[in-house]
Amino acid sequence: MDYIALGKSGLLVSRTAFGAMALDKISDDTDVDALIAQAYDGGVNFYDTARYSPESERRLGKAIKPYRKDVFVATKTAARTISDLKADLYASLETMGLDYIDLYQVERNDMLPEKGGEDGIVDELIDLRREGRINHFGVVTESMDIAQRVLRSQSGWETLQFPFNMLCDESVEQLAMQCGEKEIGFIAMRPLCGGILTNIPLALGYLHQFEPVISVWGARSSEEMQQILYFTANPPVIDEQFKEEAEKIRDFFN
Numbered sequence: 001m002d003y004i005a006l007g008k009s010g011l012l013v014s015r016t017a018f019g020a021m022a023l024d025k026i027s028d029d030t031d032v033d034a035l036i037a038q039a040y041d042g043g044v045n046f047y048d049t050a051r052y053s054p055e056s057e058r059r060l061g062k063a064i065k066p067y068r069k070d071v072f073v074a075t076k077t078a079a080r081t082i083s084d085l086k087a088d089l090y091a092s093l094e095t096m097g098l099d100y101i102d103l104y105q106v107e108r109n110d111m112l113p114e115k116g117g118e119d120g121i122v123d124e125l126i127d128l129r130r131e132g133r134i135n136h137f138g139v140v141t142e143s144m145d146i147a148q149r150v151l152r153s154q155s156g157w158e159t160l161q162f163p164f165n166m167l168c169d170e171s172v173e174q175l176a177m178q179c180g181e182k183e184i185g186f187i188a189m190r191p192l193c194g195g196i197l198t199n200i201p202l203a204l205g206y207l208h209q210f211e212p213v214i215s216v217w218g219a220r221s222s223e224e225m226q227q228i229l230y231f232t233a234n235p236p237v238i239d240e241q242f243k244e245e246a247e248k249i250r251d252f253f254n
Contacts, residue, residue: 001232001233007182011185015208017046018036022056034222038226040070045071047064047072051078057096062097072103077089086124102134102135109142138184142163158185164186177212186210188216200228208235
């Protein structure tokens with residue numbers, strides 16, 4: 001497993017991260033515990049979930065308990081007020097059984113909170129970081145406009161999570177590179193485009209070209225996790241055949 005710094009946060013995270021949103025779809029906690037253990041044994045040390053899926057948070061918190069000191073946990077909030085932000089954070093901490101969140105992310109598609117803004121969100125995040133309830137904070141969005149604002153912001157956003165996969169156009173590739181230049185950690189969500197892509201080697205190989213990018217992969221079974229870990233350790237060679245196959249897939253869907 002390769003590990004890279006997540007922007008200016010300084011977190012040294014696995015290039016393949018575990019997306020925990022689907023954990024609530026797995027039959028029981030024992031299977032979840034085994035899946036997280038498999039990911040951890042494979043070198044994955046970054047786990048991402050969200051407050052809008054409390055069961056996924058609960059199961060992730062329970063499963064990572066034996067490894068807590070060696071892993072980083074990220075979750076998300078869609079709060080628009082300070083009171084809702086604090087309520088979400090403390091609910092996440094309680095649900096996962098954690099004392100702090102490594103990366104706390106604000107999920108927005110309509111506007112970007114700014115330091116000194118009327119909503120007080122960024123200033124509250126700074127206070128929560130000072131109190132040790134969170135260690136770092138970032139943005140999750142599907143809006144290119146919001147993503148570009150993160151690049152220009154002076155509010156201290158440390159990471160950006162954005163959809164990135166081989167069906168995206170060059171603007172997303174440029175966004176990932178710009179984040180690297182600005183020392184903003186870039187987290188690629190939906191590497192399989194919400195299940196549209198089924199060729200994991202191609203999808204993972206494509207993202208592996210972009211060194212600053214951490215990609216979040218969901219898995220519901222040991223077989224899926226094994227495939228993700230195998231091709232993380234053995235990414236396909238980016239040769240002419242790879243490029244031709246990737247282009248065929250892009251042409252088919254686009």
